Amino acid sequence: MELVSILAFLSAMAWLVVIGVIALVVVRAVRARAGAKSLASGGLWIGLAILAAVLISTLAAGLVFIQPSERGVVISATQGGIRNEALQPGLHWVVPFAENVIPYTIARQTYTMSVVPEESDVFRDDAVEARTSDGQIVHVDASVIFAINPNEVVDVHIRWQNRYINGMVRPVVRGIIRDAVAQFGIEQVYSSHRLQLTNIIAEELQVRFQANGLELIDFVMRNIAFSAEYADSVEQKQIAEQLAQQAAFTVEQRRQEAEQARQVAQGLADAAVIRAEGEAQARLVQAEAEAEALRMLAEAIAQNPNILTLEYIQKLAPNVQVMLVPADNPFLLPLPSLNP
Numbered sequence: 001m002e003l004v005s006i007l008a009f010l011s012a013m014a015w016l017v018v019i020g021v022i023a024l025v026v027v028r029a030v031r032a033r034a035g036a037k038s039l040a041s042g043g044l045w046i047g048l049a050i051l052a053a054v055l056i057s058t059l060a061a062g063l064v065f066i067q068p069s070e071r072g073v074v075i076s077a078t079q080g081g082i083r084n085e086a087l088q089p090g091l092h093w094v095v096p097f098a099e100n101v102i103p104y105t106i107a108r109q110t111y112t113m114s115v116v117p118e119e120s121d122v123f124r125d126d127a128v129e130a131r132t133s134d135g136q137i138v139h140v141d142a143s144v145i146f147a148i149n150p151n152e153v154v155d156v157h158i159r160w161q162n163r164y165i166n167g168m169v170r171p172v173v174r175g176i177i178r179d180a181v182a183q184f185g186i187e188q189v190y191s192s193h194r195l196q197l198t199n200i201i202a203e204e205l206q207v208r209f210q211a212n213g214l215e216l217i218d219f220v221m222r223n224i225a226f227s228a229e230y231a232d233s234v235e236q237k238q239i240a241e242q243l244a245q246q247a248a249f250t251v252e253q254r255r256q257e258a259e260q261a262r263q264v265a266q267g268l269a270d271a272a273v274i275r276a277e278g279e280a281q282a283r284l285v286q287a288e289a290e291a292e293a294l295r296m297l298a299e300a301i302a303q304n305p306n307i308l309t310l311e312y313i314q315k316l317a318p319n320v321q322v323m324l325v326p327a328d329n330p331f332l333l334p335l336p337s338l339n340p
Helices: 002-032 036-062 150-159 161-181 186-190 194-211 228-303 306-315
Strands: 063-066 070-076 090-093 099-105 109-113 128-131 137-148 214-226
Touching: 002 036, 036 063, 063 070, 063 099, 070 150, 099 150, 109 161, 128 161, 137 150, 137 161, 137 186, 137 194, 150 161, 161 194, 161 214, 186 194, 186 214, 194 214
Parallel strands: none
Antiparallel strands: 063 090, 070 099, 109 137, 128 137, 137 214
């Protein structure tokens, strides 16, 4: 707060003024060879300056402003070493020179452990190396978002002081990640059980943080990396699976083509059978019709023999009007006999 800063500045300036007044009085006394009365007057000014500096310094030391995102832990020489309750946001008065206030932020903090130094809080490769249940090594990049519980700031100070990140957050998170990864196989870690792995870690962190005065806001599994050997084996496996899928696709395509050809052949065969049956049926109908016609013709001839002569004449060329026959043949061709 500006008021506290101003008081601290005035306190420093007051002591500078005291030093200046003392120096001025001494210099004047030496130059003027003043008597006791002059020295007493200078001592009065020195005393007033010191009194003013002490008052301002006392006021500056006693006033403390706590930001809205902070809580203040009061280290006291008069209350058993520490106050039981932390200071809330606002302006407070503490016993000058007997009590000291240590502010703790209750805002959300993020601690990141990453293989990329620029993204890691310790500015080096800080990924968590863990071993899966089947013996494979993985490197986990993770971020933990947390905050100090406002109601337990005093306890956090007593237990950890300002070492709660390196002393509690970092080792606890790394240990829980290793224990959780050890429950799953390598393929489960990077595929089917990744969400379950994240939930297990978050639940355990919630319990451990709460027991140490912190609140877990979120746990983020940023990335899971594998050893170079396993990454190569995974790549080879994926290539083999792709080739197998391609071969299976080719086989299925050939099977479909064969099935299509079989269906086409079956369709042609069925069509030929249907066509043959149709032709046979047509011939049967034609034969029956011819037989019926012959039967009817035979009945007609039996009833009227001249029909046969008519048929014989009609079979001759219809346009013939004159016929040349040999001289030794009769004029008319012999007609077929009707008698057997």
